Amino acid sequence: MARIRPEDHGRSLTVGAVAARSGVAVSTLHFYESRKLIHGWRSSGNQRRYGRDVLRRIAIIKIAQRVGIPLAEIKDALAGLPDGRTPTAADWRALSERWRADLDRRIAQLTDLRDKIDGCIGCGCLSISACPLRNPGDVLSETGTGAVLLDRDEPGSAMPAG
Secondary structure, eight states: OOOOOGGGTTTOEEHHHHHHHHTOOHHHHHHHHHTTSSOOEEOTTSOEEEOTHHHHHHHHHHHHHHTTOOHHHHHHHHHTSOTTSOOOHHHHHHHHHHHHHHHHHHHHHHHHHHHHGGGTTTTOOOOSTTOTTTSGGGGGGGGOSSSHHHHHTSTTOOOOOO
């Protein structure tokens, strides 16, 4: 159970206030807290309270989610920030630099996919040796002939995602 922090009386926010100010549902706040992305405490009246710094942390979480950063990575990044202090612009720069290489890699993958996708539209087979999306470099030729893609599309197959 979270500790009571009477020194924060008057400066803390209720779960409803945080939800209203951040635009995030109360259930989402509870989810974030269960995943240790944010934290709060109980008032002497057993009401949930949060420090004002939680608003900036929620903004960071939402932005990171929007660009596809997994919650586990967001949690790790937020864990590096000082507790109880509103994240600063410098903190955000450090976090965004941490994610930049992954974002660049994903952008390059999506750009490559976009540039190659018209070669598959209308093809219907997606297993031809020339398919740059489903069988890049004809790696499936090493597994034999026939419907190797169909066998690998079954749940639990070992075929890596392209």
